Structure formats: structure tokens, C-alpha cells
Amino acid sequence: MIVTIDGPAGSGKSTAAKGLAARLGFRFLDTGALYRVTAYECLRAGVEANDETAAVRIAEALDVRFDGDRVYSAGIDVTTEIRTPEVTEIASVVARYADVRQAMDRRQREFAVGQNIVTEGRDQGTVVFPDAQCKFFLVADAEERASRRKLEMESQGQSIALDELTVQIEDRDRRDADRSVAPLKAADDAINVETSRLNADEVIDLLERTVRERLIDNSG
Ligand code: DC
Numbered sequence: 001m002i003v004t005i006d007g008p009a010g011s012g013k014s015t016a017a018k019g020l021a022a023r024l025g026f027r028f029l030d031t032g033a034l035y036r037v038t039a040y041e042c043l044r045a046g047v048e049a050n051d052e053t054a055a056v057r058i059a060e061a062l063d064v065r066f067d068g069d070r071v072y073s074a075g076i077d078v079t080t081e082i083r084t085p086e087v088t089e090i091a092s093v094v095a096r097y098a099d100v101r102q103a104m105d106r107r108q109r110e111f112a113v114g115q116n117i118v119t120e121g122r123d124q125g126t127v128v129f130p131d132a133q134c135k136f137f138l139v140a141d142a143e144e145r146a147s148r149r150k151l152e153m154e155s156q157g158q159s160i161a162l163d164e165l166t167v168q169i170e171d172r173d174r175r176d177a178d179r180s181v182a183p184l185k186a187a188d189d190a191i192n193v194e195t196s197r198l199n200a201d202e203v204i205d206l207l208e209r210t211v212r213e214r215l216i217d218n219s220g
Pocket of ligand 1: 009031032033035036088091092093095120121122123124172176
């Protein structure tokens with residue numbers, strides 16, 4: 001079974017997807033990490049984000065591996081490095097390139113072969129897994145998402161003003177939603193979940209209940 005969770009930055013997708021995968025015993029796929037590793041490798045190679053040809057070459061040659069919570073690129077643990085503001089910015093630029101997306105899509109489908117997975121991103125239910133049995137689209141208002149991101153960054157020793165974070169999140173939303181290839185949007189058959197006033201466990205409970213109902217429906 002494939003469960004997709006899409007939504008904007010800070011909507012609680014990562015926590016929900018990880019928690020849901022653990023409860024169901026499914027594998028978890030963080031597709032944003034693939035775009036982030038591409039961005040990180042561009043930065044390391046001195047490739048400008050607007051050099052599409054070079055970014056595509058890097059995306060196609062990516063040697064990325066997940067091991068639990070850790071992300072490896074060419075055998076090196078880059079889990080922390082791919083979360084910096086600089087990599088975050090570059091990731092949202094290279095994610096606009098159709099050929100970068102195609103390289104990422106291929107990896108995501110390979111990851112799913114013969115597996116039960118919970119996959120998380122922007123286009124999982126719309127483009128990468130249009131036939132997924134269970135699709136969710138998580139939303140939350142921008143201020144709430146910014147304060148979640150602030151807490152997350154503080155836990156990593158980074159500090160940034162809330163209003164600045166809100167502007168960054170809104171800018172990134174716009175870029176993700178306005179791009180011509182695979183824009184951020186809910187699949188027609190996705191279940192929309194508003195997470196602003198729910199805690200992480202409540203979101204996971206809700207998703208788990210829905211998936212288990214579908215599993216029962218599908219088996220009968
Ligand atoms: O979810 P995230 O913040 O780790 O994603 C990093 C960037 O990658 C973000 O700008 C959106 C982009 N992305 C995408 O375009 N498609 C995906 N399936 C996942 C992420």
C-alpha cells in the first residue's frame with residue numbers, strides 16, 4: 001500500500017508521516033530530503049542554483065541513502081547539513097527544474113517497488129503516485145507553521161525572528177505553488193487535514209484511523 005502525504009512547509013507532514021509509518025510498520029520516504037541533497041551537492045560543487053544543466057547532472061548522479069533518521073550522500077552523513085537556510089533556499093530553486101524532478105520521481109518510484117510506504121512531499125499524490133490508495137493533504141496557517149519551524153530551528157541551535165520566518169514560508173509557498181512543473185496542490189482524491197489546532201499525536205491518530213479503514217475496505 002502507498003500512503004501519500006503532501007502539503008506546504010511546516011504543515012506537520014514530516015512528523016505525521018514518520019509517526020504514521022512507525023505505527024503501520026511501513027517504510028517512510030522523505031522526498032524533500034532528495035531535493036535538499038541535490039541542493040547540498042550543487043553548493044558543494046560550486047554550482048549556481050540557476051545553472052539548470054549542472055543541477056540536472058547532479059540530480060541524475062545523486063548517490064543518496066536513507067538509514068533510519070539519517071541521510072547519506074556519497075556515503076557521508078549530511079542529515080544536519082541539508083537543513084541549513086542556504087540549502088533550503090537552493091532546494092526550492094532546483095525543485096523547479098523539470099529534469100531534476102524527473103530524476104527525483106524515478107528514485108521515489110524505485111523506493112516504493114514491492115513496499116508498503118508512507119511518502120511525504122509536495123507532489124506525491126498528484127504526480128509521483130497518482131494511484132496511491134490513500135492520499136492526504138495537510139494544511140495549517142502560515143503563522144502556525146512559522147512558529148513550528150522556529151521551535152524546530154531553536155532545537156538545532158538556530159534562532160530567527162518569527163515574522164521573518166513567516167515571510168520566508170509564504171515566499172516558499174508561493175514558489176512551490178506557482179511553478180509550472182508539479183506545483184504544490186492537493187490531488188482531487190486527497191483528504192484535506194487542517195492541522196493548525198491539532199497536536200502531532202492527534203494528526204497521526206486521524207491519519208492512522210483513515211488508513212486502517214481503507215486497509216479493511218480493500219481486503220473485503
Ligand atoms: O519538505 P522540504 O522542506 O524538505 O522540501 C524541500 C524543498 O523541496 C521545498 O522547496 C519543496 C521541494 N519539494 C518538492 O518540490 N517536491 C517534493 N516532493 C518534496 C519537496
